[in-house]
Amino acid sequence: MATEPVKPAAENPYTQHYVVKKGDTLSKIAEEFYGDKMLYPKIFEANRDVLSDPNKIKPGQKLRIP
Amino acid sequence: MRKTGTILIHSIWLSLATALLVVGCANQKEPAMKMVAEAESALAGIKDDAAKLLPSDLQSVEASVAALKDDVAKGDYKAVLAGAPAVMSAINSLKEAVAARKSEVEAAMAAATAEWGSLSADVPKMVEAIQSRLDILGKAKKLPKSLSQEAFDSAKSGLDSMKSMWAEASSAFTSGDAVNAVEKAKGVKAKGEEVLKLLGMSPG
Numbered sequence: 001m002a003t004e005p006v007k008p009a010a011e012n013p014y015t016q017h018y019v020v021k022k023g024d025t026l027s028k029i030a031e032e033f034y035g036d037k038m039l040y041p042k043i044f045e046a047n048r049d050v051l052s053d054p055n056k057i058k059p060g061q062k063l064r065i066p
Numbered sequence: 067m068r069k070t071g072t073i074l075i076h077s078i079w080l081s082l083a084t085a086l087l088v089v090g091c092a093n094q095k096e097p098a099m100k101m102v103a104e105a106e107s108a109l110a111g112i113k114d115d116a117a118k119l120l121p122s123d124l125q126s127v128e129a130s131v132a133a134l135k136d137d138v139a140k141g142d143y144k145a146v147l148a149g150a151p152a153v154m155s156a157i158n159s160l161k162e163a164v165a166a167r168k169s170e171v172e173a174a175m176a177a178a179t180a181e182w183g184s185l186s187a188d189v190p191k192m193v194e195a196i197q198s199r200l201d202i203l204g205k206a207k208k209l210p211k212s213l214s215q216e217a218f219d220s221a222k223s224g225l226d227s228m229k230s231m232w233a234e235a236s237s238a239f240t241s242g243d244a245v246n247a248v249e250k251a252k253g254v255k256a257k258g259e260e261v262l263k264l265l266g267m268s269p270g
Contacts, residue, residue: 012195013191014191014192014267015195016199034210035209036208038207066198066199066202
């Protein structure tokens, strides 16, 4: 039985989004938005419906930045 | 003898005039009392709404009714009968003005209640998004390059203001004042826009 992706609660219209560019990592994105790359799990958890592994993000993916 | 007769005739005329005056007054008393009672009754029917919606207009009409009652107390029924139509007209005008104002207030309340529905769904999401970002930034070892410590502190105090303002707005709505609640909620939203800008959070 296939595992369905985790769906977030109703989308918050005030949540910021970021479109992944070539060469980005969650750590790099976390550093840009939070000033601390170690906070990347916050981004990963907020995007569990589209990410299954924090090390696998693709250019063009639109991520929530909580 | 002739002088006595003249005095007698004058006395009769005087008595007759007095009697006519008394009868005349008696004839005016009943309709005058009735008009005052009608004015009081008409005013009583709109007094509560008028006190809330058009207090100064009510005060003026009440003064006119009080003046009529004063004339009754003085026995000046002629003045009552002369003044009553204008007072009744003023009461009717007030009644119409109160009804019009009531409709306006009801329409404004209905519009505000609908607007509150949208704001009450929107503003908590704004608070939630800001709270989430501030919580995460609070755990960071340093702030991002794009955010100064001053801006971060302002954003935190801005969020506190939003929360207290939102509590006031919700309380106003719960107590039935939707118009005031919407005004306050719009204030929270405006504050939220400022905080989002401070944090560099552009939704979407």
